[in-house]
Amino acid sequence: MTTAFLGPRGTFSEEAALLRAETGDLAAFASFPALVSAVETGLADEAVLPIENSIEGAISTTLDLLIHETTLRITGEIALPVRLFLITAPGVGLPDIRIVTSHPQPFGQCRRFLDRCLPGIEQVAALSTAGAVKDVMESGDLDRAAISTARAAELYGGAILAHDIQDVHTNVTRFVVLAENDALPTGDDKTSLAFRIREDVPGALHHILGELAAENIQMTKIENRPSKGWLGDYIFLIDFEGHRQDAQVARVLDRIRERCSMLKIFGSYPRFPLESLRGSIDTEQSID
Amino acid sequence: MTTAFLGPRGTFSEEAALLRAETGDLAAFASFPALVSAVETGLADEAVLPIENSIEGAISTTLDLLIHETTLRITGEIALPVRLFLITAPGVGLPDIRIVTSHPQPFGQCRRFLDRCLPGIEQVAALSTAGAVKDVMESGDLDRAAISTARAAELYGGAILAHDIQDVHTNVTRFVVLAENDALPTGDDKTSLAFRIREDVPGALHHILGELAAENIQMTKIENRPSKGWLGDYIFLIDFEGHRQDAQVARVLDRIRERCSMLKIFGSYPRFPLESLRGSIDTEQSID
Numbered sequence: 128m129t130t131a132f133l134g135p136r137g138t139f140s141e142e143a144a145l146l147r148a149e150t151g152d153l154a155a156f157a158s159f160p161a162l163v164s165a166v167e168t169g170l171a172d173e174a175v176l177p178i179e180n181s182i183e184g185a186i187s188t189t190l191d192l193l194i195h196e197t198t199l200r201i202t203g204e205i206a207l208p209v210r211l212f213l214i215t216a217p218g219v220g221l222p223d224i225r226i227v228t229s230h231p232q233p234f235g236q237c238r239r240f241l242d243r244c245l246p247g248i249e250q251v252a253a254l255s256t257a258g259a260v261k262d263v264m265e266s267g268d269l270d271r272a273a274i275s276t277a278r279a280a281e282l283y284g285g286a287i288l289a290h291d292i293q294d295v296h297t298n299v300t301r302f303v304v305l306a307e308n309d310a311l312p313t314g315d316d317k318t319s320l321a322f323r324i325r326e327d328v329p330g331a332l333h334h335i336l337g338e339l340a341a342e343n344i345q346m347t348k349i350e351n352r353p354s355k356g357w358l359g360d361y362i363f364l365i366d367f368e369g370h371r372q373d374a375q376v377a378r379v380l381d382r383i384r385e386r387c388s389m390l391k392i393f394g395s396y397p398r399f400p401l402e403s404l405r406g407s408i409d410t411e412q413s414i415d
Numbered sequence: 416m417t418t419a420f421l422g423p424r425g426t427f428s429e430e431a432a433l434l435r436a437e438t439g440d441l442a443a444f445a446s447f448p449a450l451v452s453a454v455e456t457g458l459a460d461e462a463v464l465p466i467e468n469s470i471e472g473a474i475s476t477t478l479d480l481l482i483h484e485t486t487l488r489i490t491g492e493i494a495l496p497v498r499l500f501l502i503t504a505p506g507v508g509l510p511d512i513r514i515v516t517s518h519p520q521p522f523g524q525c526r527r528f529l530d531r532c533l534p535g536i537e538q539v540a541a542l543s544t545a546g547a548v549k550d551v552m553e554s555g556d557l558d559r560a561a562i563s564t565a566r567a568a569e570l571y572g573g574a575i576l577a578h579d580i581q582d583v584h585t586n587v588t589r590f591v592v593l594a595e596n597d598a599l600p601t602g603d604d605k606t607s608l609a610f611r612i613r614e615d616v617p618g619a620l621h622h623i624l625g626e627l628a629a630e631n632i633q634m635t636k637i638e639n640r641p642s643k644g645w646l647g648d649y650i651f652l653i654d655f656e657g658h659r660q661d662a663q664v665a666r667v668l669d670r671i672r673e674r675c676s677m678l679k680i681f682g683s684y685p686r687f688p689l690e691s692l693r694g695s696i697d698t699e700q701s702i703d
Contacts, residue, residue: 181646330628340618
């Protein structure tokens with residue numbers, strides 16, 4: 128079993144893939160389309176792609192791949208808190224640090240920690256969070272620290288000096304797992320699909336959502352993407368609770384199909400227990 | 416009357432601002448937040464911001480400014496086809512060209528034209544489409560061409576050698592105009608708003624869209640953005656036909672408000688006649 132992820136190693140994407148593939152192999156690929164091709168051609172059995180971040184919103188590259196480019200199914204989801212760490216060579220202490228290095232984005236995400244604990248320190252940009260740790264460890268310098276993931280510290284032999292230094296503790300990225308087939312029902316599942324409503328039918332979207340409401344099915348997300356045709360012509364993406372093999376979901380899908388000019392089911396898969404993250408994040412916030 | 420736009424001059428943002436401010440002054444600002452501050456502080460009377468592209472989708476920076484950062488109102492909208500031109504010094508012909516320069520994005524958007532009419536030509540990156548024309552004109556070289564806007568050709572004295580060289584002829588960007596107050600009713604208006612539904616009310620979004628359907632009000636767009644709180648906690652943005660001073664729209668707004676934990680009306684403004692663009696773009700496509 129091989130799980131493909133967006134490289135390089137030591138990033139949040141690898142952390143998500145590790146959660147998925149505890150006993151299998153990982154393979155890094157350089158782009159989102161490469162991940163899809165890897166599974167389609169048998170280079171990998173499944174691929175982990177970020178689809179949504181709680182601060183930045185939808186990751187449209189992944190949505191557009193699902194809509195336009197592949198018949199792979201969503202077979203699972205993973206939600207991963209974005210946790211950032213201050214990483215140095217072993218034995219280095221806070222007063223030793225003269226330079227902090229990271230990808231530009233984490234500097235902005237750790238502003239409060241940097242202002243409080245490393246005020247006025249020199250900041251040097253790196254190509255990735257993982258690369259920042261690699262640079263620090265390979266340089267042998269004892270006055271440099273990296274802002275990065277716990278996984279990168281582990282990979283390159285860095286020591287974690289401070290944990291959870293990000294300003295926002297509810298920053299979570301959701302990943303989907305793509306494979307040839309979606310998952311069997313577990314009793315706690317979600318279904319994702321895309322559709323295009325028939326043009327010029329007033330209230331068409333309202334009627335489609337009404338089909339879900341009539342079966343008491345909880346919608347967890349609604350999104351749109353341009354059809355890439357005319358401005359204002361959208362493809363809607365919805366997630367809702369239940370598996371497409373459930374009788375009531377199957378009924379709703381049949382009824383929705385009649386109202387759409389296009390319907391593409393991305394798959395049914397076990398719901399990730401978001402509430403399990405909530406506990407740990409709330410604790411961190413109360414310490415903050 | 417001063418209209419602020421995202422600089423530099425010669426970009427599509429300036430073209431949109433020119434459509435708006437035929438008789439007024441234009442002022443370039445360096446970022447989206449700067450445009451908002453310019454109007455809030457009286458440096459400008461209104462600001463033009465891109466909000467949606469027919470290929471790329473929503474421009475989330477603009478949506479988040481409207482949701483979180485400002486009480487400015489949407490007072491108008493402009494839809495502008497993304498038209499790209501091959502621009503040289505006057506008198507230069509196609510066989511003279513050895514180098515083409517532009518921002519990296521337009522190279523990808525004009526691949527077919529470049530493959531057909533300038534195969535194998537050297538491509539040199541510039542910081543912006545407008546900067547590309549400036550570079551070509553200031554260099555005095557007669558073997559260089561820029562891919563850019565008609566406005567940039569005009570500003571820097573370039574000659575248009577070929578027009579509408581973009582692969583996709585339905586690529587349209589929609590801009591909103593922000594000001595202290597929204598617009599008076601014209602009889603052909605749109606209203607934009609954001610809301611957050613009460614948590615854990617199944618079908619809440621369906622009921623809100625039902626209020627629009629019950630009054631026969633056509634929704635033209637629905638979008639979501641993360642609330643920036645917990646993953647899965649969204650703010651919905653909808654556009655629909657009608658002005659908030661219309662009796663039926665006012666009734667719907669009252670009813671929606673009851674179902675929301677937050678409701679923010681971005682404004683009512685004259686609808687841009689998209690169908691006027693459709694004619695000209697369809698003609699271009701039939702020539703293609």
